[in-house]
Amino acid sequence: MALRGHLIKIARTRALTGGQPSRAQSVAVLGAPFSQGQKRRGVEHGPKVIRDAGLIERLSGLDYAVHDFGDLTFHYPEMDEPYMNVKFPRTVGAATKKLSGAVSRAVGAGHTLVMLGGDHSLGIGSVAGHAQQCPDLCVIWVDAHADVNTPETSPSGNLHGQPVAFMLKELRDKVRRSQVRNVEDDSSTAVPSQLYLFVHVPTQVPDLPGFSWVKPFLSCRDLVYIGLRDVDPGEYHILKNLGIQYFTMRDIDRLGIQRVTEVALDHVLARKQRPIHLSFDIDAFDPSLAPATGTPVNGGLTYREGIYITEEVHNTGLLSVMDMVEVNPVVGSTRAAVEATASLAVDVIASSLGQTREGAHGVIDEIPSTKDHVDTEQLCL
Numbered sequence: 412m413a414l415r416g417h418l419i420k421i422a423r424t425r426a427l428t429g430g431q432p433s434r435a436q437s438v439a440v441l442g443a444p445f446s447q448g449q450k451r452r453g454v455e456h457g458p459k460v461i462r463d464a465g466l467i468e469r470l471s472g473l474d475y476a477v478h479d480f481g482d483l484t485f486h487y488p489e490m491d492e493p494y495m496n497v498k499f500p501r502t503v504g505a506a507t508k509k510l511s512g513a514v515s516r517a518v519g520a521g522h523t524l525v526m527l528g529g530d531h532s533l534g535i536g537s538v539a540g541h542a543q544q545c546p547d548l549c550v551i552w553v554d555a556h557a558d559v560n561t562p563e564t565s566p567s568g569n570l571h572g573q574p575v576a577f578m579l580k581e582l583r584d585k586v587r588r589s590q591v592r593n594v595e596d597d598s599s600t601a602v603p604s605q606l607y608l609f610v611h612v613p614t615q616v617p618d619l620p621g622f623s624w625v626k627p628f629l630s631c632r633d634l635v636y637i638g639l640r641d642v643d644p645g646e647y648h649i650l651k652n653l654g655i656q657y658f659t660m661r662d663i664d665r666l667g668i669q670r671v672t673e674v675a676l677d678h679v680l681a682r683k684q685r686p687i688h689l690s691f692d693i694d695a696f697d698p699s700l701a702p703a704t705g706t707p708v709n710g711g712l713t714y715r716e717g718i719y720i721t722e723e724v725h726n727t728g729l730l731s732v733m734d735m736v737e738v739n740p741v742v743g744s745t746r747a748a749v750e751a752t753a754s755l756a757v758d759v760i761a762s763s764l765g766q767t768r769e770g771a772h773g774v775i776d777e778i779p780s781t782k783d784h785v786d787t788e789q790l791c792l
């Protein structure tokens with residue numbers, strides 16, 4: 412009886428948490444072979460190596476109808492001079508605009524979407540397109556980096572380090588308000604300290620060529636980071652001043668992945684159940700597990716920590732779009748290193764979509780009663 416009770420409890424927990432029963436009918440896969448958000452070549456091959464590692468078969472094995480929409484093709488402007496320090500603004504602007512349209516259509520058609528990058532600048536298009544269909548979405552950004560540099564704070568000029576800055580409403584609103592206040596009010600001492608920081612530190616997102624289509628759409632309270640361990644000074648300033656919720660690797664060391672994931676999900680879901688956008692940068696993992704990536708940082712997620720996060724995201728029943736970005740087969744030193752990274756990406760995606768470590772994928776309807784006694788004994792061992 413003990414076993415029966417235990418299994419029924421598992422089944423009920425799944426039903427309550429929305430795991431299995433709320434599974435989407437269809438998953439769409441969309442490749443975005445794009446690399447101009449950073450300077451290393453090779454990340455445009457991410458979609459191919461992730462597919463070659465068996466993504467579609469794995470998802471089909473999870474009982475989904477899988478629609479592979481293939482790869483987007485991007486058009487490259489002949490001339491794309493840097494704007495301020497920012498490299499390839501028109502190229503990235505056009506690519507992310509195209510991606511946003513494709514994501515919006517896929518979500519509008521009722522698919523749960525998996526977007527394969529490509530570098531993380533694609534996040535601008537992916538989240539923006541998702542937000543067109545689901546304006547109340549929340550974003551879980553799993554990454555070694557905060558990717559919230561503005562064109563002015565960016566140390567590299569690479570747009571893959573800046574996508575979140577283009578999404579945040581507060582970042583622009585606050586800058587605008589502080590500037591207006593400053594002009595209206597002649598005495599600088601009257602500027603509150605919080606605004607003062609915004610006046611004197613360049614956090615404004617200027618209108619870059621190629622980006623006129625993006626209007627900030629995300630409130631910082633609907634965003635949470637997990638896995639941070641390489642945050643630039645300007646990014647730290649933005650995270651702190653906007654009060655953005657984030658969990659660094661140190662937080663995971665202190666609190667454990669269970670607690671971190673619980674608080675992270677609570678942060679974005681407690682006020683309201685809403686569609687989740689999971690933006691997963693493979694460099695969140697330790698480089699020993701994911702060596703084939705352009706900006707590796709030591710001290711990353713273990714395999715089990717990464718998979719735990721995605722299992723819990725799946726258990727909410729609210730995953731709507733996920734990005735898997737920054738898998739770069741040209742950076743991996745050996746073929747084995749590339750295959751390990753790509754196969755890790757497949758594991759993360761499959762786990763986000765319901766693959767479990769306990770093996771059973773269906774809700775248990777009936778337990779053969781004659782076996783109860785034997786199994787209970789085994790359980791006691």
Ligand SMILES: NC(=[NH2+])NCCC[C@H](N)C(=O)O
Pocket residue numbers: 530531532556558560565566567568569571572573641643692694706737
């Ligand atoms: N998506 C990434 N891998 N981003 C890395 C960003 C690195 C650095 N913070 C920059 O802005 O250039």
Ligand SMILES: [Mn+2]
Pocket residue numbers: 554555556692694695706737
């Ligand atoms: Mn990263």
Ligand SMILES: [Mn+2]
Pocket residue numbers: 531554556558571692
């Ligand atoms: Mn990133």
